[in-house]
Amino acid sequence: MNENKINLLYVNYSYEVGGIETLILNMCKILVKSQYNIFICSFAESNSLEPEFKNLGASFHIIKKKPGIDFSLIFKLRSLCNKLDIDIINTHNAGQWFYVVLACLGKSKPVIVHTQHTVHQDDTKDANHNNHKMLLWSLKYLAKRTNSVICIAKYISDYLIERAGIKPNQIKVIYNGTDMDRIPPKIDMAWKKHSLGMRSNSFTIGIIARLTPKKGHDVLLDAFKKVLQKIPDTQLFIIGSGELLTYL
Numbered sequence: 405m406n407e408n409k410i411n412l413l414y415v416n417y418s419y420e421v422g423g424i425e426t427l428i429l430n431m432c433k434i435l436v437k438s439q440y441n442i443f444i445c446s447f448a449e450s451n452s453l454e455p456e457f458k459n460l461g462a463s464f465h466i467i468k469k470k471p472g473i474d475f476s477l478i479f480k481l482r483s484l485c486n487k488l489d490i491d492i493i494n495t496h497n498a499g500q501w502f503y504v505v506l507a508c509l510g511k512s513k514p515v516i517v518h519t520q521h522t523v524h525q526d527d528t529k530d531a532n533h534n535n536h537k538m539l540l541w542s543l544k545y546l547a548k549r550t551n552s553v554i555c556i557a558k559y560i561s562d563y564l565i566e567r568a569g570i571k572p573n574q575i576k577v578i579y580n581g582t583d584m585d586r587i588p589p590k591i592d593m594a595w596k597k598h599s600l601g602m603r604s605n606s607f608t609i610g611i612i613a614r615l616t617p618k619k620g621h622d623v624l625l626d627a628f629k630k631v632l633q634k635i636p637d638t639q640l641f642i643i644g645s646g647e648l649l650t651y652l
Contacts, residue, residue: 412440413490413514415481415500417469418448422614424496424521425453427580436460443488447477447500463488474503481507490514497521498543505549518546519554522618523563543568554578606637615646625652 412435419425432442442462446454447469454464467480481503485493493514495501501518508516524539547553547570555561555577564570597604609628613619621642628640642652 406441409439409441411443411489411491411514413443413445413485413488413493414496415445415447415493415504416496417446417500419444419446419451419453419457420448421452423580428494428496429453429456430583432457432460432462436462443490445481445484477503478506482511485511485514492517494519498524498539498546501546501550502542505546509549516550517552517554518550519556520560520564521556523560540568544570547571547574550574552576556580600641602639602641603637606639607635608639608641610641610643612643615642615644615648615652617648619644621648621652 414428414432416424416428419428428444432444436442442457442460444454444457444462444464446464446466449466449468451464451466457464465484467477467484469477484490485507491514493504493508493516495504495516495518497520501520504516508514524536543564547564547568553564553570553575555564555575556579558577561572561575561577564575565572594604597608602608609631611619611621611624613621615621624640628638631638
């Protein structure tokens with residue numbers, strides 16, 4: 405570890421292959437070349453991307469979270485930050501944000517930067533509605549103890565401002581980027597379509613996402629049936645894997 409660099413800790417629930425995890429990995433590929441020592445913290449034992457982080461020189465730490473609210477996690481995180489002398493923590497989504505803020509209460513550092521990737525839908529049922537109101541209050545509380553909140557889409561920032569009451573000057577929208585250097589500059593589209601089994605003149609729809617309920621593949625398939633009624637030659641390509649593979 406270079407003592408002249410800034411100690412940056414990423415905290416996420418796990419580091420299986422997914423959008424958040426890939427984003428963090430791509431950020432690390434850039435930041436390890438500059439003024440940062442990179443540390444990674446996972447709340448899960450299974451982390452298929454762990455070797456890739458280690459190959460970058462990042463220090464990987466697992467603090468296993470117990471089911472439900474695990475208050476011991478707060479003290480373990482605080483101890484880890486003290487041990488590693490962390491300057492900046494970047495959390496992803498509300499669960500990790502909750503534990504990090506509580507772990508850092510009363511400390512002058514680290515600086516907390518939170519990234520929010522989604523919003524939580526309200527439910528008109530009394531119990532769920534009350535839970536949602538409590539969530540909104542919690543988000544506002546966490547934001548008051550956070551240096552900056554990053555949203556990956558404008559609808560998320562609108563939600564945090566309008567529903568949770570977080571101050572607009574605390575929030576910055578930064579869209580997820582794509583590493584264009586990984587994409588070939590010229591592609592023979594006819595050959596590419598043929599290699600994928602795509603009909604050359606057909607209208608094609610594609611989705612790249614984990615096969616999990618929140619990605620909405622079932623909604624897409626229902627909509628695709630209606631598309632076929634109007635444009636019979638349309639093709640749908642679903643790229644990804646997950647627990648809904650057989651079902652879908």
